[in-house]
Amino acid sequence: CRDCFRAFYIHKFRAVLGKNRLIFPGEKVLLAWSGGPSSSSMVWQVLEGLGRDSAKRLRFVPGVVYVDGSQVGLGHCGPSRLPPPLPCAARENPLPTPMMLPPGEQGHVLWFPLKSFVELLTGHWPRPILGSPVGVTPFYPHFSEGAACGQSWKDRARTLADVKLILQTVGFPWHTVALEEVFALPPSVLRCSAQEPVGTMGNYKVAVDSFLQQEHMLGAEGVGGSPNSTQGEEQLGQPCTQDPQHPAGPPPADQTEALSRLFDSVKTLTAKEELLQTLRTHLILHVARTHGYSKVMTGDSCTRLAIKLMTSLALGRGAFLAWDTGFSDERHGDVVVVRPMREHTLKEVAFYNRLFAVPSVFTPAIDTKAPEKASIHRLMEGFLLRLQAQFPSTVSTVYRTSEKLVKAPRDGCAAGPRCLLCMCLLDVDTADSATAFGAQTQDCSQMRPPTPPAEAPTVPCCSTEVGRVQNCFRGTKPCGREDSRARVIEQLCYSCRVNMKDVPSLDPLPPYILAEAQLRSQRVWLPPRASPEIQEYLVESSDD
Amino acid sequence: MAAPLSVEVEFGGGAELLFDGIKKHQVTLPGQEEPWDIRNLLVWIKKNLLKERPELFIQGDSVRPGILVLVNDADWELLGELDYQLQDQDSVLFISTLHGG
Numbered sequence: 001c002r003d004c005f006r007a008f009y010i011h012k013f014r015a016v017l018g019k020n021r022l023i024f025p026g027e028k029v030l031l032a033w034s035g036g037p038s039s040s041s042m043v044w045q046v047l048e049g050l051g052r053d054s055a056k057r058l059r060f061v062p063g064v065v066y067v068d069g070s071q072v073g074l075g076h077c078g079p080s081r082l083p084p085p086l087p088c089a090a091r092e093n094p095l096p097t098p099m100m101l102p103p104g105e106q107g108h109v110l111w112f113p114l115k116s117f118v119e120l121l122t123g124h125w126p127r128p129i130l131g132s133p134v135g136v137t138p139f140y141p142h143f144s145e146g147a148a149c150g151q152s153w154k155d156r157a158r159t160l161a162d163v164k165l166i167l168q169t170v171g172f173p174w175h176t177v178a179l180e181e182v183f184a185l186p187p188s189v190l191r192c193s194a195q196e197p198v199g200t201m202g203n204y205k206v207a208v209d210s211f212l213q214q215e216h217m218l219g220a221e222g223v224g225g226s227p228n229s230t231q232g233e234e235q236l237g238q239p240c241t242q243d244p245q246h247p248a249g250p251p252p253a254d255q256t257e258a259l260s261r262l263f264d265s266v267k268t269l270t271a272k273e274e275l276l277q278t279l280r281t282h283l284i285l286h287v288a289r290t291h292g293y294s295k296v297m298t299g300d301s302c303t304r305l306a307i308k309l310m311t312s313l314a315l316g317r318g319a320f321l322a323w324d325t326g327f328s329d330e331r332h333g334d335v336v337v338v339r340p341m342r343e344h345t346l347k348e349v350a351f352y353n354r355l356f357a358v359p360s361v362f363t364p365a366i367d368t369k370a371p372e373k374a375s376i377h378r379l380m381e382g383f384l385l386r387l388q389a390q391f392p393s394t395v396s397t398v399y400r401t402s403e404k405l406v407k408a409p410r411d412g413c414a415a416g417p418r419c420l421l422c423m424c425l426l427d428v429d430t431a432d433s434a435t436a437f438g439a440q441t442q443d444c445s446q447m448r449p450p451t452p453p454a455e456a457p458t459v460p461c462c463s464t465e466v467g468r469v470q471n472c473f474r475g476t477k478p479c480g481r482e483d484s485r486a487r488v489i490e491q492l493c494y495s496c497r498v499n500m501k502d503v504p505s506l507d508p509l510p511p512y513i514l515a516e517a518q519l520r521s522q523r524v525w526l527p528p529r530a531s532p533e534i535q536e537y538l539v540e541s542s543d544d
Numbered sequence: 545m546a547a548p549l550s551v552e553v554e555f556g557g558g559a560e561l562l563f564d565g566i567k568k569h570q571v572t573l574p575g576q577e578e579p580w581d582i583r584n585l586l587v588w589i590k591k592n593l594l595k596e597r598p599e600l601f602i603q604g605d606s607v608r609p610g611i612l613v614l615v616n617d618a619d620w621e622l623l624g625e626l627d628y629q630l631q632d633q634d635s636v637l638f639i640s641t642l643h644g645g
Contacts, residue, residue, distance in 0.1 A: 036643065037557060303641070346641035350557060350612050351619075354639065362558050368643065369561065369597060381642065385609040 002355060009352050012343050013045045017058070020327050021204040022338060023295060025059035025211035029338075030293035031172070032284050033064050035163060039299030040360035041349050042341050046297075047170055059211060060295075064174040065287050066163060067280050069366075162361045169359070175287050180255035182279045187516035189286050192333040192418055262508035263366075269375035271502035272366055274315070274495075278421050279510070288335045300325075300339045303346040303384075306398035311380045316495035320424045322405035331423050345395060419493035420517055426493050488517040549573040549580055552635045553589065558643030559611065564595050573630075582613070583626040585636065601638075610642040 017023060031046060033039045049058035167174045266272045288296050300308070305325045312324050323329045329337040341349070353360060367375060372382050388394045417426050485506050489497055500506070506514065553569045560567045573580050573588060583605065590602055601608060606626055613620040614637040620628060630636075 037641070346610075347612060350639045350641045351614075354556070354614065354637070355617065362560075362643070364558075364561070365643065368558070369600065372599075381610075385642075389609040 005351070006356065009344070009348060010045065010048070013042075013340060014049065014058075016327070016340050016343055020338075022328055022336065023060050024204065024207045027060045027295060028291075028293045029060045029062050029295040029297055030284070030288045030291075031062055031064045032296055032298045033066050034299070035066065035159075035361035035363050036299070037353050037358075037360050038301045038304065038341050038344075038346070038349050040166075040358050041344070041353055042297060042299040043170060043172075044356075044358045045340075047172075059208075062172045063291065063293060064167060064170060064172050065284055066167065066174065066176045067179060067283055068176060069179040069276060069280065159361055159363055162359075166359045166361060175291070177283050177287060179276075179279065179283070180252075180259050182283060182510045182512075183255045183258055185282060185286055185510065185512045187512045187519065189282050189289075189512060190420060190423065190516045192331065192423060258508060258510075262510075265504060265508050267502040267504065269367060269370060270315070270377065271499045273375055273377055274499045275503075276366055285332055285335055294335060296335055296337045298337060298339055299341045301341050301344050301346050301349055302399050303395050305339070305342055305402060306395045307377070307381050307384050309398055309402050310384060311377050312495075314376050314380060316498050317422075317493075320422070320493075321402065322407040323424060325402040326405065326407065331418075342399075417491070417520075419496055420488065420491040420513065420520070421496045422493060424493055426491075484514075484518075487521045488514065491517055491520055547632075548575045549630055549632050549634075551585070551630060551633070553585075553593070554635065554637045555639075556637065557612075557640040559601065559638050559640040562595060562597055562601055563593055569593060580630040581626065582615075582620065582628050582630070582636070585630060586626075607638065610640065612639040612641055613637070614639070 023029060031039070031043050033043055043064060046058065046062050050062070051057075163176075167176075263272055263275070266275060284296055287293075309321060309325050312318065312321055317324060323331055325342075327339055327342060329339075352358065367378060370378055373379055384394060384398070418424065419426055488506055489500055492500060503509075550570070550572050553571055555563055555567055555569075563569070571593075573585070576584075578584065586602060586605075586607065590598055594601060599608075601611065603609070607613060613625075615623055615628060616635055617637075
């Protein structure tokens, strides 16, 4: 029954938001839209929710962000398959006609530089068509070196046009970022900002009541003043905002080169997917912070979260399951990630989108057409879905388990060092040499200039620090490659370390990661601990 | 002896990638001895429409788990799944729920 289904679906969405009472009225919320069905459904729900009559209206101020990762989002077309030849017309005139966007638009326009694929076919690098300054920009397809997929530049441009159209239809202020912009991120993205006081039940009720009172007063006076409610209306009317960070032009080709170099250097698909996810999170976080959004909503559905839970376990992220799959994720401090679609299964989402015509854009991802065993994510997905086909309560069982997870900090210490990449509290214990993890850290320390072999549990601590001292304080000797790598690896949690094993060299990583790693390793010396420093002097003097 | 059927087969959610990117196919199934049901339709699709990577669409007798099948906008589970007998001018929609998020 269509109507009942619709009522049920919408009710679930509102109930999840209402039950958790995390989103205060008038708050700025960023919707992370990937173009896929779940996030499109989420955006649509928000759109509908904001448009209703005042009693049940959603009361926050939304914006949409779209991260364009299609430069690396190319599927597996088989190693031996050659890309199909461009149609003849394209060969003579390799560039598509410029996309004509409405003149008033000022949204940041995405840009795809042309890659060596066309060079191979046409023998030359086509010159860009210069369009008018605002909004008219040519779109080029981008193909990474290794896996040129069957998608033609026409499809790519069409996808982009669809994205634009949907963003305009939705009407919220939107931001589009290209994945290359990770190379322009500041290291502050990786720092956990001071936490805002988490709203308690009492606070929430008070906030809602005062908001309603305000609205009521304004309604009575008939004045469209400055408070959040009317500001929300104005913002809804705005078509888009130009991101002040980027000029309205293409990301530099060297950034795209660097991006494809980074992803080509990663050896396994699992590590690629994890890296992509991390970079995307950082980008969205940056956009949220720059534009003052305090919450980010992602469209993770029930099925996806169940798969994510199992995958995280397989990847070694068991300690962070509550943050990765829970309703709210406060690891970044000032920006909270919220998952309102977590009670909807993919089947429901697909049905809803079909029955009620929710627009979504299909973009090939990094694991499109990947064979079953290509990555841990794919394996787990296949496993869970096959199990689900025979035992229909599988997904919901796994999902319910994730609901029961509690975010208790380890050993009661809430303020410990955080992982450089995923920003969770480090689950590492450097004195833990007996575990598999300890063995891994031993490996890292052995890559440095020889230090005494670690017998007692406390020795690795000192020897690693001594090693670091030897490198940092001996000004004449440059820090070796292994040392800088070890320095970064030290600051990662277990699963990020495992991922980094598949990244042979840390050089292609975006500079903000390396800079922050450098900063943190130097900062470690500050906490007052007498014994390592004394050790350091002893070793240095004995070496001298 | 079943008469030839005219059926609209549609793909969504990324499944169209396996079919040359074409979402809607208006197909005419030839007349044959047994009546057309979804099982036969799948075999026919595999033989005639599927361009690559059959294992991403079909698994054994049925579709891969994660692919929704709607017949005339109704879930095929309500209609008997593989045993549903196709009628003329039916619309069969395959949505892949696996892709995207």
